[in-house]
Amino acid sequence: MSTPRDIAHAMQRAVGVFTRRPDMGLHDDAAARASWQHGTRIVAAHASGTRIESDMPVELGGTGDRPSPGWFFRAGIAACTATAITMVAAEQGIALDHLEVEVGSRSDTRGLLGMRDADGAPVDACPASMRVDVVLHAQDVEAERLHAVVQEALRRSPMQGALLGQPPLTVDVATTPARAA
Template identity: 30%
Template sequence: MSTLYTAIVTASGREGRAVSSDGLLDLTLAPPSELGGTGEGTNPEQLFAAGYAACFASALSLVARRRKLDVSHASVTAEVGLVAAAEGRMGLEVTLRVELPDELHGEQGEALVEAAHQVCPYSNATRGNIPVRLVVE
C-alpha cells in the first residue's frame, strides 16, 4: 500500500486543544458533562463520529457511482458511544444511521450500505475491533 495522504494533529488530552499541522483544525477539547466535564469543547468521540460519518458518506457515494445510483441526497449520522469494557478498560461502539432516498430503500439500499461498509477506511480499521451497527433509514 502507498500512503495517499497523512493528517497530522497534536492533542494535549481530553482537556486542552487539538491542532492540525496546517492550522485548519484548532479545537478546544473538554470532557462532556455526562463524564463530569464542562462540555465546553469537543471531545474525541465527537471527532471520531464526524470523521467516520464523512468517510462513510464518501464510500457510499463511491459505491453508488459505480452502480450508477444517485445518493446525492443521502446522509450518514454516526453515533459513537464510550463504553466501560472488562477489567477497567474503555471501548467504543458505533451506530451508523444512513438516510437514503426513498427509491433506494429495501434490499437494494441495504446492499449499497453493506458495500460501502466494505470500502470505507474507517469501517476497515474498526472491523473486528469495535461493534459497528448499520441502520438504513
C-alpha cells in the first residue's frame, strides 16, 4: 500500500522527468473499448483485461441488473477527484484519515430518447447539473487548508478538466458487413 510519502516521492520523480522532457508529459491514455452484448447490455474492457458491464434500467429497455453507463461516468469523476485529492494532500505532507467523494447529477431522460421540449428545441442529453460532495479529515489539519487541497485537486483533475474544458471530440465511424448467424 502506498503511503503519502511514497505518493509524494513518485510525483516529485515525475515532475523531475517532465521538467527535463516536457514532451514526455503528453501521451495517449489507455483506450476503453465497449462491445454490445445484447439488448442494452454493454461490456467495456481495458487492455489489462478488466471488464465492466453496464445496462439500462428496465424502463428504458434494459434489465436493470447492472449500473448504467451514466453511473460509470459519475463513478469515474468521483474516483478521479478522490485520486487528485490524495495526490495533492500527499504532495503537501497531509496524511488523510478519511476521504469520500460522491458525484451526483440531474438529467432529463427525454434527451436520451431524442425528444423535443415544448418550444420544439431538442432536449439536451447531458446532465442539467452535477454535484461533487467531498468529505475528508486529516488529524491536526485546519478545515481551510483541507478546502484548499480540494480546490487545487479539482483544478488538476483530468476528468474535471474534461468536463469544464470540453476537449475537441473526433468521431470515426467504420461499418462492417453483418455476420452470419
